Every structure is written in C-alpha cells, then in structure tokens.
Amino acid sequence: MTDTSLAPLTPEAITALFTRADGQYLFARWGRPIVPVVFGVEDGTVSILKGAIEAVVALAGHKMAETDPELGANLMVFFLRDWDELTETPNLDRLIPDLAPLVARLQQADANQYRAFRFDQTGAIKAAFVFLRMDDALSQAPAETIALSQIVQTILLWSDTAFLGTSPLAILQPGGPAILKPAIADLIRAAYDPVLPAQATDPAHALRLAARLPRPQ
Known part of the structure; x- marks a missing residue:
C-alpha cells in the first residue's frame, strides 16, 4: 500500500x-467507552500504554470509563514471552474461542502480535484483545511506540x-x-x-x- x-x-x-x-x-468502531487493562508488564509500562490509549481515544472524540458494566474491562492487552503462555492463562479460552489452534497458528507463523475483536448486536466493537510476544523486534522498540501502534490498530477494525x-x-x-x-x-x-x-x-x-x-x- x-x-x-x-x-x-x-x-x-x-x-x-x-x-x-x-x-x-x-x-x-467502538460503540461503548473503552476500559483497558494490561497484563505482563511493570507499572511504568502500564502507564505509558494507558497514556497512549487516552490520547487516541481523545483524538477520536470517544470516551473511556472505569468499568464496563458487562465485561469489567473491554480492552485487554497481554505482553508475553512465548505464545504458550496463552494456553496457561486461566479462563482465557472462555474469551478466545479455539485458543489452542490459534496458539499453534501463531507459533507456526512466528508472529509477534495478534488482535481479536468482539462486537455487539449493532456490529460496533464491544471488546478487543491484544497479544504481544516480545521477540527481538518488539523488545527493541520504545514502549511509547508499541503502545501508540497498538491502540491505533485497535481503535478501529482495520x-x-x-x-x-x-x-x-x-x-x-x-x-x-x-x-x-x-x-x-x-x-x-x-x-x-x-x-x-x-x-x-x-x-x-x-x-x-x-x-x-x-x-x-
């Protein structure tokens, strides 16, 4: 392109x-306020990621909230060292259908990121799951760049x-x-x-x- x-x-x-x-x-696009939660990183990185989310949400003229009445948190970001960690995460298979085959595909493709979306009855985004495997390429990128890239790719269904x-x-x-x-x-x-x-x-x-x-x- x-x-x-x-x-x-x-x-x-x-x-x-x-x-x-x-x-x-x-x-x-999102049809409800965004409520993010981040797993697998230190507090300093969490604040960087949430700062990027707030900036892009403000750019869009959308809203954030403290909690989602249906899901609690509706934007979940996972930082991983290996894709196998997904199958070891309790109850994640309830959120991501066919989790084991997905992990196998990600491993085979040597992927370092994956995003999954859920939609409400109108077709608007109601939840998103972002998985980042910190390989050499991602590990060398500044946290601010990773954070901005991921929220930009999650604020809409591209x-x-x-x-x-x-x-x-x-x-x-x-x-x-x-x-x-x-x-x-x-x-x-x-x-x-x-x-x-x-x-x-x-x-x-x-x-x-x-x-x-x-x-x-």
Whole structure:
C-alpha cells in the first residue's frame, strides 16, 4: 500500500484500509467507552500504554470509563514471552474461542502480535484483545511506540492487510519518538463522526469518510 503520511487519503486508499483479504469491506468502531487493562508488564509500562490509549481515544472524540458494566474491562492487552503462555492463562479460552489452534497458528507463523475483536448486536466493537510476544523486534522498540501502534490498530477494525508493508506511525527524526501519521489521525477523527454508523459493509462508506477529511490548503 502506498504511504500516505503526508498526503490526504483518497477514497480508494480509505477503501483499501477497510477491505479485507477476502475482498469484503468491513468497518467498525467502538460503540461503548473503552476500559483497558494490561497484563505482563511493570507499572511504568502500564502507564505509558494507558497514556497512549487516552490520547487516541481523545483524538477520536470517544470516551473511556472505569468499568464496563458487562465485561469489567473491554480492552485487554497481554505482553508475553512465548505464545504458550496463552494456553496457561486461566479462563482465557472462555474469551478466545479455539485458543489452542490459534496458539499453534501463531507459533507456526512466528508472529509477534495478534488482535481479536468482539462486537455487539449493532456490529460496533464491544471488546478487543491484544497479544504481544516480545521477540527481538518488539523488545527493541520504545514502549511509547508499541503502545501508540497498538491502540491505533485497535481503535478501529482495520483490514487485516491495512498496515502490511507500511505503518500508521512515522518517525520524523532518527532516534526520535514515533507519531501518528496525520492522514491516519484525520481518518480516525472522521470515523467517529456520530452521524456515521458504528459498523459498515458497503464500500460507499469510504466516500463518506473521505468527505469528512480536511481539505488540502
């Protein structure tokens, strides 16, 4: 996919960001306040992650809460050293169906991250589960970059191919902190326009998103 960090996203580019590998257009945003919980890291990293979540939620014009009345916490982030830890986590198989086959697939693919979503009756996101296996690549990334990347990829249901070969983040200076690409930030804001539906399967939805992006000066 073409890098669009410095240019407005075209309707075609937006369509691609929400068109899955099987050709289906599928968009969804959160329909309830986000309540995060983080497992497997020290308190300092938890605060970094929650700070990134708060920043992106504020960008979207969405809300956070102290508890979800149905689930308690609805955004769960797990930091792992090995995928086997998932099958050893009590009751996780109740949240993630077919957990053992999933772990086998992740191991075979040598994956370092996986995200799963749950949806309410309207199709809006009601819960998300983020799993990060801290391999060499992730271990070398700053905690702030990991946190921002994960919440950006969780604030919307992007295509499963949306950020292959590119990133929603940009680094302006070598060694400097990563920032959210302006075009992606504008798209997130547009996606949470209350006039738009929380879930969409018609590619024409991308045109409605494009119409809400800032126009070039």
